[in-house]
Amino acid sequence: MVSEKYLNKVFLSADVYAVCTQHALTTEKQEIMGLLIGEVDEDTYESHITACVILHRSDKQPDRVEISPEQLCTASMHAEQLAKxxxxxxxxxxxxxxxxxxTVWPSxxxxxxxxxxxxMDPLFVGLIFSVFQNDSQNRSNHLQITCFQASQGKSxxxxxxxxxxxKPSPLQKYNLEGIANLPRILVQEEVDCHTDKESDIQDELANLHNDSFQTLAIVDIVSKVSKPLCEDLEERLKAVKARTAALKKLKNSFTSNTD
Known part of the structure; x- marks a missing residue:
């Protein structure tokens, strides 16, 4: 039996939200997935999520995702390293x-x-990011997020x-590394998928055809994920440098007034 113990509230760091959103927007054809890391207050039943792990998909599906025990173990080890x-x-x-x-609602x-x-853990929580939802009135896409647990109903x-x-937060180094590794993970998924298909095919023309599609997929990742990501990080760096310069100028003005 599952203990009748449920979460009251979840605090999600803004940088983790950014990583999850970036990950969800990388593809509109298959579902993506990852694991959430942080600490939970056992007294108030509140979770504080401050990191995440982007998972490598061994099987791409448009309507479901699965987490293997190996991936859960890897994420647990990552959490232990962060804790230290x-x-x-x-x-x-x-x-x-x-x-x-x-829709954003869980299936x-x-x-x-x-x-x-x-x-295994009564306070375990799920987040779903609904992306690429068309708004016919505004002619735009919008994103929705839901935070949920499961409970046993009558039937x-x-x-x-x-x-x-x-929760507002700066972009932590370990979450920045997660964003930076995202293109590499997506490329590795394409390589693994191509390798699995090629192992069963002996025809050279078919292999050449598959190689072409793999190249197109990788180019698509570079143009739609890697390049915009680099541009976004460069803009963040410019903003931080400008903010640093403004604070230094303010500090110097206070120092000169004191003298």
């Missing part, structure tokens, strides 16, 4: 995935997955919404 580095408790608190072109598969993890599992608060 930051000298504070850190562990895997939940998971996130995307819903491209569909029956999502609820079963969530319920399975709550059997089936039900969604239990959890209050989500996005």
């Amino acid at each position: 580095k930051l000298e504070q408790p850190m562990r895997v608190l939940g998971w996130y995935h995307s819903h491209p072109h569909i 029956h598969v999502d609820l079963r997955t969530q319920w399975m993890y709550q059997r 089936e599992l039900e969604r239990r919404e959890v209050e989500l608060v996005i």
